[in-house]
Amino acid sequence: MHRLFKARIVQTTVLSGSYRLLTLSSEEYIRHCEAGQFFMLQTGSEFLLKRPFSIFSHRGGLLYFLYCIRGKGTKRLSELREGDFIEVLGPLGKAYPKPAGDFIALAGGSGIASIYCLLEDNKGKGHLFYGAKEKGDIVLADSLEKVSKVLTIATEDGSLGVKGNALEALCSKYQGDPPMPIYACGPKQMLMAVSRWALDKGLPCYISLEEHMACGVGACLSCVVETREGLKGICKDGPIFSAGEIIGA
Numbered sequence: 655m656h657r658l659f660k661a662r663i664v665q666t667t668v669l670s671g672s673y674r675l676l677t678l679s680s681e682e683y684i685r686h687c688e689a690g691q692f693f694m695l696q697t698g699s700e701f702l703l704k705r706p707f708s709i710f711s712h713r714g715g716l717l718y719f720l721y722c723i724r725g726k727g728t729k730r731l732s733e734l735r736e737g738d739f740i741e742v743l744g745p746l747g748k749a750y751p752k753p754a755g756d757f758i759a760l761a762g763g764s765g766i767a768s769i770y771c772l773l774e775d776n777k778g779k780g781h782l783f784y785g786a787k788e789k790g791d792i793v794l795a796d797s798l799e800k801v802s803k804v805l806t807i808a809t810e811d812g813s814l815g816v817k818g819n820a821l822e823a824l825c826s827k828y829q830g831d832p833p834m835p836i837y838a839c840g841p842k843q844m845l846m847a848v849s850r851w852a853l854d855k856g857l858p859c860y861i862s863l864e865e866h867m868a869c870g871v872g873a874c875l876s877c878v879v880e881t882r883e884g885l886k887g888i889c890k891d892g893p894i895f896s897a898g899e900i901i902g903a
């Protein structure tokens with residue numbers, strides 16, 4: 655059940671590139687969060703619409719969000735300071751199905767936020783492939799190493815880890831069929847490509863579609879996606895979908 659509440663900013667941390675980590679304190683709602691769910695954050699009082707952000711971590715009564723500064727909302731969010739209060743709506747959306755054993759996690763860019771949460775909640779079980787454009791866009795590698803079973807980093811310019819994108823790194827590692835389900839979050843193109851790859855191999859694959867949203871609660875239809883069962887709202891029916899559900903995969 656989601657709630658609208660005010661949370662206090664406990665910490666704001668500048669990471670590399672345009673990435674920031676936001677730590678919020680609140681009471682009971684944090685206990686009921688699961689990896690894959692998201693919150694709508696009021697990034698500034700001048701904005702009519704809140705912005706959606708996946709849960710990066712939920713521990714010790716705190717909520718963590720990892721975000722990339724993209725436009726005016728995230729820029730404004732980055733200007734908020736410790737002690738400020740922020741209006742928050744959530745937790746929203748469906749969570750990732752709980753992995754039974756080892757799993758493959760694929761993250762591109764800011765998609766690492768929801769994948770980190772999955773890895774942390776299932777510590778030592780995830781074989782992570784994490785890709786970004788360049789070294790400066792790879793964040794929290796040390797923390798990722800601690801929560802993953804195996805960490806493979808890929809950068810498009812080859813400045814850190816293997817050269818190429820995360821999916822290329824995954825495909826080159828597993829030329830046969832990896833006997834594990836796949837969980838992915840990142841750019842839509844990457845999600846569609848990994849869905850096709852997994853479907854082709856008959857592997858379960860869950861993707862988090864982080865598309866544009868307005869209300870976050872199923873009221874405005876701004877986030878609909880075409881599925882094999884008709885149109886679905888990413889905010890209510892997702893953001894986690896099975897690979898085979900989405901048209902185009």
Ligand SMILES: Cc1cc2nc3c(=O)[nH]c(=O)nc-3n(C[C@H](O)[C@H](O)[C@H](O)COP(=O)(O)OP(=O)(O)OC[C@H]3O[C@@H](n4cnc5c(N)ncnc54)[C@H](O)[C@@H]3O)c2cc1C
Nearest residue numbers: 705706707708721722724725726727728764767864865866
């Ligand atoms: C369920 C969900 C979870 C998300 N989780 C995270 C997260 O954990 N960390 C994070 O950094 N971002 C996340 N996002 C994306 C984040 O919501 C947007 O980056 C943010 O709303 C941009 O707001 P803005 O006002 O700064 O940008 P705007 O001024 O609205 O837009 C700036 C630019 O960013 C592009 N943009 C805006 N939203 C998106 C989007 N959803 N996908 C791709 N491009 C976009 C716009 O097209 C435009 O080019 C998530 C989105 C969804 C739907």
Ligand code: FES
Nearest residue numbers: 870872874875889
């Ligand atoms: S964002 Fe309004 S219906 Fe999904």
